[in-house]
Each structure stands twice: as C-alpha cells, then as structure tokens.
Amino acid sequence: MNASDILSTISPAAVIIALLAIGGWVFTTWLRVKNGYPLDGAWGQAVYPKTSDEAMERVKLISQENAQLRAELGSVKDRLAVVERIVTDEAGRLSHEIEALRRPSN
Template sequence: MTDKLLFLQQMAPFIAVMTALCVGGWALTTWLRVRHGYPLENSWGKAIYPRKDEETQERIKLLTQENAQLRAELGAIKDRLANVERIVTDSAHSLAHEIEGLRGIAN
C-alpha cells in the first residue's frame, strides 16, 4: 500500500502538468478557431455555427454595401494616383509639350 501511495506522490506533479497542458492546448485551439472564423464543435464533433437572426443579416447587408462603395472609391483613387505618377515621372519637356498642346486646344 505504501508503495502505491509513494508512486502516486511521485506522479502527481507529472499528472498536474499534463492536465494543465491539455487544458491550455484546448483553450488555445478554441481561441484560434474563433479568431479565424472557424466554427466551434460540440462534444460530438458537430460544427456549431452562430445564429443568424434578422439583425445580423441586415448588418451583413449594410457592410457588404459599404465594402462595395469603398472598393469603388479605392479604384478611383488608384486611377488618380496613376495619373499623378505619370505626370511626375514624365520628363519636363514632354510635360511642357502636353500643356502647350492643351492650351492650343482651349484657345
């Protein structure tokens, strides 16, 4: 009996460390799943997806519209930036020639 008790006393720190590692690993994987948008699982391994109510659907719709508007605005800004880069990188002679050509068209 004392041999068994002595063995358990010696194994207690190992068991405690292993338990802490398992619980910590479980918490870490759960946090990573939530952070990256993966569904959680119940005790049977079935995916648990968040509820989708009307408010959530409306919010997704508004965010999708805002995303489309921002993408369109970004496209316009990219076009303007490309024109500015072209103006800056052109030689001064070519730029002056274009400006004079535009002045001739305007008059």
C-alpha cells in the first residue's frame, strides 16, 4: 500500500471530522449569542462590547427619546379611548352631552 492509497482512505474521514468541528463551533457560538453569553476572542478572553463616552451618550439620548415616545404613546392611547367611546356610545346620549357643554354654566 503506497502513500496515495493511505491518503485517499484517510481524507474522507478527515474532511468529515473537520466539518463536524466547524459545525460544532458554529452551533456553540450561536447558542452563546442566543442566550446572552460573552463570545471568546482569539486567545480565549471574553469579548464584551466596548463602552466609550460617545456610546454612553448615545444610550442616554436613546433613553430620553424612548421616554418621550412612551409619553406620546400614552396620550395617543387616551385620545383613542375617547374616540372609541364617542363611536360606540348611543347617538342620543352623545348629542345630549354636546348640548350640555354648549349651555352656559350657572
């Protein structure tokens, strides 16, 4: 048996082992990302997102915008509730309430 026969016998097994190793690495990386675990760097150190002053400022601005949008959404929900009440109320009751508002209060 010469070297080319040995190589042709071993190479399919080596390719399968290499593909399984790469597939396992991809799968474990996917699981880490999915569950929020830190990824490993080239030498095994944990890779965390870099936090700089600029990034912290962006987070602060986004948080403020989020609070403003939540407040605006709350007011839109209140207005929508009023519109739903107007649409679903009886027509006679609505006209009675409107006329009561038009009358001068004593």
